[in-house]
Amino acid sequence: MTTNNPTNSVTVLGLGLMGRALAGALRRDGHATTVWNRTAAKADDLVAEGATLAASIRDAVSANTLIIACVSDYEALRDLLDPVGDLLDGRVLVNLTSGTSAEARETATWAAGHGAAYLDGAIMAVPAAIGTAEAVLLHSGPREAFDQHEPVLRSLGTTTHLGEDHGLSSLYDVAVLGLMWSILNGFLQGAALLGAAGVPASAFTELAKVSATTVAGWLPAYAEQIDQGAYPAFDSTIDTHLGAMAHLVDESEALGVSAELPAFIKALGERAVAAGRGGDGYAGLIDQFRKPSEVGA
Structure with missing residues (x-):
């Protein structure tokens, strides 16, 4: 498969609920979108909307300079991409998988070892909000890579670059989760008392x-x-x-x-x-x- 170099083309790896939402928003905003998932049938609706289903992970990675991944965890990401690590050189990998700041920094080192620019990310939204201003996406890593692909990333929601430290997105993510649970737990405590x-x-x-x-x-x-x-x-x-x-x-x-x-x-x-x-x-x-x-x- 030939690599697409235009800045509006993108590959999405992982088609769970969030991955499908990401790919759908990109396609609807006019970006040439290649998708891949272990269970190919999850791409059926996206293909019907104009996305291209890659036949293999190798085809998916080689299709575009920009790769967005949303899988179960960081280990799954590396397991997925290690066999095709030779193709990552010169590409930009945006990882929207949840994890810790340590995992983000370790994955950045791993990506650099394969010659890829790495942006770690966090999604502050439910799948239904992706593609709207209500969806907040945080990114950390090299500013140059973020600026180059911001027009594509902006299609997913309100995007923010937090800094060069790859771990910042994950840190902000867990900080907000702590805030969310504190508010919800306080409400549940009050509801129990009044109940x-x-x-x-x-x-x-x-x-x-x-x-x-x-x-x-x-x-x-x-x-x-x-x-x-x-x-x-x-x-x-x-x-x-x-x-x-x-x-x-x-x-x-x-x-x-x-x-x-x-x-x-x-x-x-x-x-x-x-x-x-x-x-x-x-x-x-x-x-x-x-x-x-x-x-x-």
């Missing part, structure tokens, strides 16, 4: 949304404090927060609702107070998050 009094979760939803929006508005000031290393208490001190944390634990236990999450939050507050941070604002808890976890703690 013990016969209040349906739906009755809590609007207040929860307003509260989440209010808290989100505090983040820029918190970020400034963290970056400056100073934590003035604009509203409440950690000492004051600790009292309210105790109320949450007590209420959970009294109602027969799990107190594990509130107890952990309270433990963080207690550690901060023990470290002399009781008079600081809540952002002073950052020191507790910066410490490595104690095994068995």
Whole structure:
């Protein structure tokens, strides 16, 4: 198969739900798209829309200069491409597979060993949002490679280049996941508490949304404090927060609702107070998050 060099042509490896969404968005935006998957039948709808199904992984890689991969994990990516590593020289590999920052950096070294420019990426969207502005895609790695292929990558959603460090996309990804789970777990805790009094979760939803929006508005000031290393208490001190944390634990236990999450939050507050941070604002808890976890703690 002859290599397509135009900057609007691309190969997509992996056609799970997200991979098919990526390939579909690229094709709909007018990019010549070659696709490959171990189960070829997953490409049927894409081929009907004008995509080209490569007969082999070798044909898929050799078809285009830009290769976008979305597979199960980093090990699967390397297992897939190792047999055709001789074809990677001079190509740009964009990996949208989820993993850790260490895996991203290791894969960048592996790709460089095959002569490929490597961009690690993270997708902040569900498959249905791909191709819209709601889909946020993060990229890290060589800026030159990103700039060269940004018009194609932009077809997938709102794209951002975070920096040359290949691990940044994965770090941002897990940071956002931690934020997401914290918000959702807080909502579930509240719904469980109210449910013990016969209040349906739906009755809590609007207040929860307003509260989440209010808290989100505090983040820029918190970020400034963290970056400056100073934590003035604009509203409440950690000492004051600790009292309210105790109320949450007590209420959970009294109602027969799990107190594990509130107890952990309270433990963080207690550690901060023990470290002399009781008079600081809540952002002073950052020191507790910066410490490595104690095994068995």
